[in-house]
Amino acid sequence: MIRSRGTTSPLALVAVALLPLVAAPLRAQSPGQFLAPVLSTIQADQAWTLAQQRSICEIAAQPFHESARAQEMQRRLEALGLQARIDAVGNVIAERPGTGRGPTVVLAGHLDTVFPEGTDVKVTQKDGRLYGPGIGDDCRGLATVLTVARAYQQHGVQTTGRVIFVADVGEEGAGNLRGMHQLFEKEYAGQIDYFISVDGTGHGIASRAVGSHRYHVTYHGPGGHSYGAFGIPNPIHALGRAIGAIADLQVPSNPKTTFNVGVISGGTSVNSISASGSMDIDMRSESAAELGKLDAKVRGILARALEAENARWPGTRARLTMTIDTIGIRPTGAQSDTAKIVRTAVEAAAALGFSTRTGASSTDANIPISMGIPGIRIGGGGLGGGAHSLGEWYEDTADSYLGPQWAALIVGRLAGATVR
Numbered sequence: 434m435i436r437s438r439g440t441t442s443p444l445a446l447v448a449v450a451l452l453p454l455v456a457a458p459l460r461a462q463s464p465g466q467f468l469a470p471v472l473s474t475i476q477a478d479q480a481w482t483l484a485q486q487r488s489i490c491e492i493a494a495q496p497f498h499e500s501a502r503a504q505e506m507q508r509r510l511e512a513l514g515l516q517a518r519i520d521a522v523g524n525v526i527a528e529r530p531g532t533g534r535g536p537t538v539v540l541a542g543h544l545d546t547v548f549p550e551g552t553d554v555k556v557t558q559k560d561g562r563l564y565g566p567g568i569g570d571d572c573r574g575l576a577t578v579l580t581v582a583r584a585y586q587q588h589g590v591q592t593t594g595r596v597i598f599v600a601d602v603g604e605e606g607a608g609n610l611r612g613m614h615q616l617f618e619k620e621y622a623g624q625i626d627y628f629i630s631v632d633g634t635g636h637g638i639a640s641r642a643v644g645s646h647r648y649h650v651t652y653h654g655p656g657g658h659s660y661g662a663f664g665i666p667n668p669i670h671a672l673g674r675a676i677g678a679i680a681d682l683q684v685p686s687n688p689k690t691t692f693n694v695g696v697i698s699g700g701t702s703v704n705s706i707s708a709s710g711s712m713d714i715d716m717r718s719e720s721a722a723e724l725g726k727l728d729a730k731v732r733g734i735l736a737r738a739l740e741a742e743n744a745r746w747p748g749t750r751a752r753l754t755m756t757i758d759t760i761g762i763r764p765t766g767a768q769s770d771t772a773k774i775v776r777t778a779v780e781a782a783a784a785l786g787f788s789t790r791t792g793a794s795s796t797d798a799n800i801p802i803s804m805g806i807p808g809i810r811i812g813g814g815g816l817g818g819g820a821h822s823l824g825e826w827y828e829d830t831a832d833s834y835l836g837p838q839w840a841a842l843i844v845g846r847l848a849g850a851t852v853r
Contacts, residue, residue, distance in 0.1 A: 468845050470852055471584045472785075472838050478580065479834040483563075485509070486576035486827070487556050490568050495552070499523055499544040499602045506544065506600040509579055513586045515598070522615045525600040529585065531848065535594025536626035538848040540581060540840060541797060542574030542813075543604035543612070543632065547821050561828060568827045569817030573836070574631035575600055577813040580837040581844065593849035594626070604632070604797050607647075609761035613800035627774050627847045628808035630797040631840055634817030634827060636787055639794035639810035640775045642802040643689075644765030645717045646728050649758040650675070650735055652742075655751050656708030665751040666742045668710035669699050675738035676712065679731060689793070690718035690727055713760065719793045721765045732757070763795055764803035774807040774847065781842035785835055811843070812836060 475482075489509075494502040503525050510517040510527040517527040525544070531537075546567035548554075556565035565572075582598045584590075601612030617625060652668035676694050684690040692715065699710035714731060718724040739755045768775065770791050782789040794810055801808035814836020819825040844850075 468590070468841060468850055468852060470588050471590060471841055471845070474584045474587060475580055475837045475841060476834045478583070479829070481583075482576050482580045482834070482837055483829050485579050486568070486572045487563060487565075489575050490556055490565050490572035491554050493550070493552065493554050494544050494546050494567070495548055495550050496545055496603075496606060496608050498550065502544050503600060503602070506575065506579075510582060510598060513579075513583050515582060515586065520615060520620055522611055523602040524612045524615060524620070526620065527582065527598045529582075529592065529596040529598075531592050531594040531596070533593040533849075535592060535849045536847060537595045537597065537621070537624055538592075538627045538844050539597045539599055539616070539621075539625055539629065540578055540844050541599035541601050541628070541630050542576075542578045543571045543601050543630070543797060544575070545602055545605045545608055546570075547605045548823075552823070562826045563829070564824065564826045566823055566825055568825055569634045569815075570820045570825070571604070571632050573634050573813035573815065573817070573827060577631040577837045577840050581841045584837075584841060589853040590845065591851050591853060592845070594847070596844060596848050597621070597625075601797060607760055610763060610797060610800055613797050617800050617804060617806070625801065625806060628798060628801040628806060629774075629840065629843055630808070630810040631813045631836070632796050632810050633812050633820065634815045634836070635812035636782060636789050636814065636835065636839065637812050638775065638778050638789050638791045639796055639798060640768055640770060640772070640791040641719055641793035642764065642766040642799040643717050643719055643793050643795040644721060644724050644799070644803075645715060645761065645763040645795055646724060647716070647760035647762070648714045649711060649760055650714060651709055651711040651756050651758075652739065652753050653709050653756070654706070654753045657706045659704040659706055662706055664746055665706060665749050666746050666753045667706050668753055669707050670745075671738050671742035671753055671755075672697065672699065672710035672712055674741055675735050678734040678738065679714070682727070682730060682734075684727060685723060688718055688720040688723055690716075690720065690723045692716045692727060692731070717795065719765060719767065724765060763799050766799065766802035766804075768802060768807065772807055774809055774843075777846050778809055778811060778839075778843050781839055781846065784842065785838055787835060811839060814839070
């Protein structure tokens with residue numbers, strides 16, 4: 434029981450009330466007293482968590498330039514009494530050793546954002562909401578990692594297995610999950626038993642990995658004056674042919690499979706035949722087979738668009754060529770909702786008094802799931818919206834502490850936690 438001096442505080446009463454809920458589903462697999470004091474501290478420190486979220490978000494972390502935010506995360510983890518290091522690609526790693534031979538559990542949030550250099554990252558507040566690029570995705574995740582680490586440290590939580598706190602690079606876009614590749618293929622190859630990514634807000638679980646193929650496609654030609662050189666193939670016309678055909682593709686809704694041309698570029702003036710025309714294509718699916726089929730169809734369209742534009746102008750020797758550069762490949766993968774890590778997350782949510790659903794997403798968890806290592810992505814609590822936009826917002830609800838509590842419970846159960 435948690436006691437205050439003289440009287441029992443409302444917070445203590447909440448913790449005591451939670452204890453039976455937590456203990457019932459969790460005690461059977463967790464030795465000794467469970468984490469009621471940790472839960473109480475996380476709830477009491479909701480304002481601290483929000484302060485971490487806001488302040489870390491005001492440090493720019495554009496793709497491939499996460500070092501300033503990484504150094505600050507390292508400093509904050511060290512201030513909690515942990516030894517933290519930055520690996521070869523920029524991941525921040527802090528370990529809490531286990532007392533026995535229990536499983537190794539990783540709790541991670543990602544450092545990078547989608548926003549380019551020069552973006553104003555000042556966080557503002559209006560009508561009870563915080564606004565700022567990345568405030569939910571994934572400053573909420575980073576704050577949750579810090580909050581769980583702090584509560585474990587304050588209460589001397591012991592785990593039979595090792596717990597590793599990570600702030601990783603390369604989750605967004607062209608980062609191509611390079612932080613996770615480093616973690617699972619080099620830093621801890623063959624050593625990680627469970628992986629939890631805290632990414633974004635709310636209380637959802639991503640237990641299945643949405644794979645993606647992303648390409649930068651360019652049609653090249655000699656270019657020329659729109660009047661004087663008329664009659665030669667036009668890279669932008671080839672681009673248009675390809676985009677139109679891609680837009681007409683039919684894809685399955687189950688498993689959900691999607692495509693998008695997200696960026697187009699080329700040309701110098703209205704009266705010039707461009708020397709190049711480019712587009713960025715994103716294809717996604719929960720199914721590796723369906724993603725492969727879609728990839729083949731798109732490549733066929735790209736080749737036919739090239740042939741059609743060249744054939745359109747038989748009176749010239751000028752010809753277009755095409756290059757396809759890979760932006761990123763994310764593997765697919767799935768695990769059953771009966772898998773231990775998924776059941777643990779669902780049961781921990783129930784213990785805290787809320788329900789959750791499993792689904793599919795493209796996150797850091799793609800890498801372990803594709804390797805057959807149990808992994809999930811969970812939300813960090815609170816409400817959020819506008820992810821990947823300059824209008825991204827986060828609302829710290831009265832029960833937003835449930836996100837960090839949830840992460841703490843999942844990690845504790847999987848790693849075999851007790852409190853001294």
